[in-house]
Amino acid sequence: MDGACAFCGEQKPLMDSHVLPAFVFRWLRNRSGTGHIRSTENPNRRVQDGLKFRWLCGDCEGRFCRYETAFAAKAFHPWHSGEYRIAYEEWLLKFCVSVSWRILKYTRGRNKSAPYSNEQKSLMAAAEARWRAFLNDEAPHPAQFEQHLLISDIVESTTISDLPTNFNRFMTGAVTFDIVGSEESVMTFAKLGRFMIFGMIQKGTDRWEGTKIHVKGGMLKPGKVVVPAGLLGLFKEKAENAAAAVSNISSAQRAKINKHVIDNIDCFSESDQFSAIMADASMFGNRAVLWKDET
């Protein structure tokens, strides 16, 4: 079926396009150890793939797909299997911008009650145009609309007292996206497992150090970074939302999931998610990870 492509604007046959790259959902499905992922909007329903709909033509999908393939093969999968020094080239910034562009394009205008100022609204339009120009090789860099990448690790212990009990599972495993900000800042936020991509629209006065993705290349490695303290509040809120969605799973569904885990215990214990669950259990106690139906 023909329609106007959201990226190039041409009338062409449109593909089933993802907001977040499909490889992330394949990874999530394998990582869960049970072979299935659940939508947080309706946790009783299994979702085999991420949110997708017809909005890009085949040419634009193909362009985005090249960046996704490079990112998946050279950064995402190596890092998740324990390789923590990764040299990157031009593909990383292109990939981050393509993700931020899709989130901005999809989310903008969908939340009618979001209290954006007129300045923020015009910056969103400017960011969308600049990111599109950069992806089309018509602009050499994203200008002020920088991309920042934060890679999370398992929190073994913390002095922060009120973290949600699923915090490690959320930080290492969750896949989600949003537009976030405050009265003086706006950015797109994509969480692809341990990789968190922030697309700056209005940077605000907060300091970001060691997280900016460069045009030509650089090195991803563990090290000291400075990010706004407000991000912790964002991660906590998102983790709490994920936990609340899980607690909405019916007891019949829980029994099925628990049986599936027990039947597949070897597969499950080797999965990356198992170590995050163990980290949550040692931080918060076993009650945090067992599903117990209160009677």
Ligand SMILES: [Zn+2]
């Ligand atoms: Zn197109």
